[in-house]
Amino acid sequence: xxxxxxxxxxxxxxxxxxxxxxxxxxxxxxxxxxxxxxxxxxxxxxxxxxxxxxxxxxxxxxxxxxxxxxxxxxxxxxxxxxxxxxxxxxxxxxxxxxxxxxxxxxxxxxxxxxxxxxxxxxxxxxxxxxxxxxxxxxxxxxxxxxxxxxxxxxxxxxxxxxxxxxxxxxxxxxxxxxxxxxxxxxxxxxxxxxxxxxxxxxxxxxxxxxxxxxxxxxxxxxxxxxxxxxxxxxxxxxxxxxxxxxxxxxxxxxxxxxxxxxxxxxxxxxxxxxxxxxxxxxxxxxxxxxxxxxxxxxxxxxxxxxxxxxxxxxxxxxxxxxxxxxxxxxxxxxxxxxxxxxxxxxxxxxxxxxxxxxxxxxxxxxxxxxxxxxxxxxxxxxxxxxxxxxxxxxxxx
Amino acid sequence: xxxxxxxxxxxxxxxxxxxxxxxxxxxxxxxxxxxxxxxxxxxxxxxxxxxxxxxxxxxxxxxxxxxxxxxxxxxxxxxxxxxxxxxxxxxxxxxxxxxxxxxxxxxxxxxxxxxxxxxxxxxxxxxxxxxxxxxxxxxxxxxxxxxxxxxxxxxxxxxxxxxxxxxxxxxxxxxxxxxxxxxxxxxxxxxxxxxxxxxxxxxxxxxxxxxxxxxxxxxxxxxxxxxxxx
Ligand SMILES: Nc1ncnc2c1ncn2[C@@H]1O[C@H](COP(=O)(O)OP(=O)(O)O)[C@@H](O)[C@H]1O
Ligand SMILES: [Mg+2]
Numbered sequence: 249x250x251x252x253x254x255x256x257x258x259x260x261x262x263x264x265x266x267x268x269x270x271x272x273x274x275x276x277x278x279x280x281x282x283x284x285x286x287x288x289x290x291x292x293x294x295x296x297x298x299x300x301x302x303x304x305x306x307x308x309x310x311x312x313x314x315x316x317x318x319x320x321x322x323x324x325x326x327x328x329x330x331x332x333x334x335x336x337x338x339x340x341x342x343x344x345x346x347x348x349x350x351x352x353x354x355x356x357x358x359x360x361x362x363x364x365x366x367x368x369x370x371x372x373x374x375x376x377x378x379x380x381x382x383x384x385x386x387x388x389x390x391x392x393x394x395x396x397x398x399x400x401x402x403x404x405x406x407x408x409x410x411x412x413x414x415x416x417x418x419x420x421x422x423x424x425x426x427x428x429x430x431x432x433x434x435x436x437x438x439x440x441x442x443x444x445x446x447x448x449x450x451x452x453x454x455x456x457x458x459x460x461x462x463x464x465x466x467x468x469x470x471x472x473x474x475x476x477x478x479x480x481x482x483x484x485x486x487x488x489x490x491x492x493x494x495x496x497x498x499x500x501x502x503x504x505x506x507x508x509x510x511x512x513x514x515x516x517x518x519x520x521x522x523x524x525x526x527x528x529x530x531x532x533x534x535x536x537x538x539x540x541x542x543x544x545x546x547x548x549x550x551x552x553x554x555x556x557x558x559x560x561x562x563x564x565x566x567x568x569x570x571x572x573x574x575x576x577x578x579x580x581x582x583x584x585x586x587x588x589x590x591x592x593x594x595x596x597x598x599x600x601x602x603x604x605x606x607x608x609x610x611x612x613x614x615x616x617x618x619x620x621x622x623x624x625x626x627x628x629x630x631x632x633x634x635x636x637x638x639x640x641x642x643x644x645x
Numbered sequence: 646x647x648x649x650x651x652x653x654x655x656x657x658x659x660x661x662x663x664x665x666x667x668x669x670x671x672x673x674x675x676x677x678x679x680x681x682x683x684x685x686x687x688x689x690x691x692x693x694x695x696x697x698x699x700x701x702x703x704x705x706x707x708x709x710x711x712x713x714x715x716x717x718x719x720x721x722x723x724x725x726x727x728x729x730x731x732x733x734x735x736x737x738x739x740x741x742x743x744x745x746x747x748x749x750x751x752x753x754x755x756x757x758x759x760x761x762x763x764x765x766x767x768x769x770x771x772x773x774x775x776x777x778x779x780x781x782x783x784x785x786x787x788x789x790x791x792x793x794x795x796x797x798x799x800x801x802x803x804x805x806x807x808x809x810x811x812x813x814x815x816x817x818x819x820x821x822x823x824x825x826x827x828x829x830x831x832x833x834x835x836x837x838x839x840x841x842x843x844x845x846x847x848x849x850x851x852x853x854x855x856x857x858x859x860x861x862x863x864x865x866x867x868x869x870x871x872x873x874x875x
Contacts (some may be wrong), residue, residue: 262746444770539740542701543754543801544729546722639702642740 249549261529268525273522276618280569281576282511282616283382284606288577289505291605294500300429301489301496302627303368307334307469308489309461309474312513316483318455323480327459330475332468337362338456340447343414346392353392353413357447362402363387365460365532367436375404375423375447390427391437391606410440417450460551466490508613515621516624517589522561523625537633538641551634558626562619569618570611577604647668648677648841649698654707656693667693671707675843677808680835682852683845685814685861691845692813694861698843699732699811700724708814711756712808718765729758733802735812741786741792745774749784750802758805765804772800776830792823799830810834816851828854865870 262269311327313319328336340357350404351528356366359380370377370387378385381461386408393402402408402421410417419442428436448454462470469490477488530537537550545553667690677683683691696702697709702717709716712731719727728734741750748769755765755846773779776796786794795815802810810831816824833852834840844855852858853872860867 249757250759260744418873535740536742539742540738540757541725542699542728542751543807544757545726546725551755582770638704639696642701642736 249547251552254549255556255560258553260562261533261553262557262560265529268528269561272518272521272525272561273568274567276515276562276622277569277572279511279518279621280566280618281289282514283508283574283610283617284570284573284593285576285580286507287610288573288604289499289602290503290507291384291607291610292581292602294496294601297496297606298431298493301493304489305368305462306365306493307463308365308490308546309463309469309473309476310458310487310489311461311480311487312458313455314377314471314485318453318457319459320455324459326479327461327476330437330472330476330479332465332472334462334464337365337456337460338444339366339460340444340453340455341434341449341457342351342412342451344440347409347413347442347559348435349392351438352636353389354434355447356434356439356441357412357444358441359444362444362460363441363463366434366598367425371426371428372423373426375421377421378441378443380443380445382443382449384419384446385422385443386416386422387425389421389425389437389439391533392440393424394422405453406417408440412451412557415450450527450636455478504610509616510608512617515617518565518618519621519625520559522622523629525561526554526626529557533633534641534644535558537636538638539565540645541636541638542642551630551635554576554633555623555626556631558622558630559619564613565622566615566618568615573614574606577606580604586628586630646677646710647674648868649675649843650710651698652708652710654697654709654740656690656703657705667864668697668704671866673859673866675841678835678839679841679856680831680854681841681843681857681859682855683843683859684847684849684852684868685863689861690715690864691861693864695811695813695843695845698725698809699734722817729754730805731808733799733805733807733810733873735795735798735802735810735815737758737817739786739791739798739815741794741797743786745787746783746785747778750786750797751804754801754805762803769800769804772803773797776800790823791819792826795819795823795827796830799827803834806860808841810842810844812842814845814847816848818845823850824851 324336324338339362344354344355346353360377395401405423408419408421463469469488473486476628650672653673654671658665678772685691697704751769754763831842
């Protein structure tokens with residue numbers, strides 16, 4: 249018998265038991281839906297993180313003083329002279345409070361070139377960058393300038409009062425940064441940038457808390473990190489964007505594995521359901537199997553007839569699962585950003601800014617699992633049907 | 646010429662520890678182109694005999710030559726092909742497939758054989774027309790009367806041009822008027838097409854349509870009787 253004819257017959261059998269067929273298809277669809285929808289969230293969040301890492305560039309190394317004295321200008325030029333280093337941006341970072349804002353903010357003393365290195369590019373919605381002279385100018389982050397309601401707390405030319413430790417400092421707002429969103433190293437939206445020389449003057453220090461080092465190429469990163477570690481020892485902590493990226497990748501992969509295995513348990517249920525349905529279907533049709541054999545259908549034909557029903561259930565379940573999963577994938581971020589859940593990275597709710605990414609890899613994988621589960625669970629009933637003795641089958645009441 | 650020959654055929658059914666001999670050392674020949682009735686009390690082995698000839702089951706012992714084949718030598722796939730191409734079965738309970746309509750039921754043996762759909766449809770329509778069922782082709786079996794259902798089953802048995810029709814109490818579930826109609830169809834197939842039909846029946850009256858009556862008792866052939874023309 250031609251496969252096409254067998255498939256038609258298989259389809260008609262499934263249609264004869266419509267309600268049961270639909271339930272089985274839905275059971276299979278659940279697993280596919282959850283894999284597609286959940287993996288899209290993980291992929292979406294991680295690609296958001298990668299994007300912000302990319303802004304800094306994968307050839308960036310951040311060196312921060314952990315204990316002891318701050319970096320000196322000599323330290324900076326020593327690092328600059330290491331082979332493989334393209335440039336070094338020294339900064340002075342401290343936390344502070346600004347009037348009208350509850351959360352702590354970051355004060356970052358940085359030259360405009362250092363700012364460029366940190367932010368990728370300086371995007372201002374208002375005003376301009378400061379001159380690198382020791383004067384009280386401030387470029388303020390989006391969340392500091394603008395409150396939740398969207399009105400300006402601070403505008404260009406207005407003074408901003410900052411409290412660092414026990415000291416009150418008055419700055420003049422010269423520029424307001426655009427919204428940067430997710431960031432992994434610093435959070436520009438909650439930061440006030442001021443000229444490095446001014447903060448050193450103000451705090452009477454000649455040191456820097458961190459250096460942002462750019463290497464010539466990604467290949468130099470590991471080597472330069474080793475040289476810096478050799479230079480400063482345990483006094484400093486050294487992180488590279490390359491490292492962070494691979495850490496994030498590893499975490500993402502693990503989260504995905506976890507999700508897939510959780511979703512996998514629903515396939516166990518789907519598999520048992522399919523097995524159950526196919527067994528019942530074969531039992532109900534013993535006599536019919538006898539008739540098919542009497543009029544000449546071979547064992548192989550009967551086997552294919554029931555295996556293909558499993559296949560059809562698996563394929564239809566997958567299709568519905570992929571469609572449903574893709575829809576739900578895009579609904580989840582809306583629910584999350586409506587405030588039901590927060591995952592904060594440097595003060596930003598990452599969950600409110602990502603776009604879910606439905607990826608072909610997970611679609612294909614879930615389809616394969618679903619189809620495989622459906623076929624495997626119909627294999628035994630199909631085999632039983634194929635092996636039936638035609639006379640016994642025909643005599644079955 | 647004989648179309649079927651049985652040599653020392655025995656069939657023992659084993660249910661658990663109980664062995665039941667349904668046929669005992671049966672040797673008999675069925676001539677080609679005849680309408681043969683198999684009669685005998687219930688449990689005498691009539692269905693068993695038909696099932697063995699039809700290749701639905703294998704004998705415990707003995708040899709069956711049918712339509713030029715030694716059934717013993719056929720693999721189970723070849724036996725399926727033999728049932729599909731050489732044999733047409735007609736059962737007491739019609740055994741039509743409920744979710745297929747009349748036309749699809751009749752086309753099924755051809756689909757199994759690999760005949761293309763258009764050709765199959767044409768052939769099935771032809772036979773259904775001859776059997777007076779052309780206006781029922783889209784109906785499901787449960788929308789038909791017993792007599793109609795059995796005619797559909799006969800159509801299904803005929804589509805692959807078998808050499809032998811095996812009918813196990815084909816009139817057991819239909820009224821006497823329809824039973825006579827079916828006997829008429831069988832008679833015509835034998836007389837006009839040279840078909841061979843072996844039919845199990847309890848009905849002496851219907852055996853009058855036949856050329857030959859084989860009587861079974863307790864798995865043994867009691868007698869074989871030629872029916873003379875009136
Ligand atoms: N598949 C089977 N398993 C066990 N016993 C069977 C089977 N088929 C038939 N029998 C037994 O064999 C005997 C002959 O059965 P059967 O050929 O169906 O008789 P008939 O058709 O003449 O009424 C009966 O006693 C029946 O119970
Ligand atoms: Mg019987």
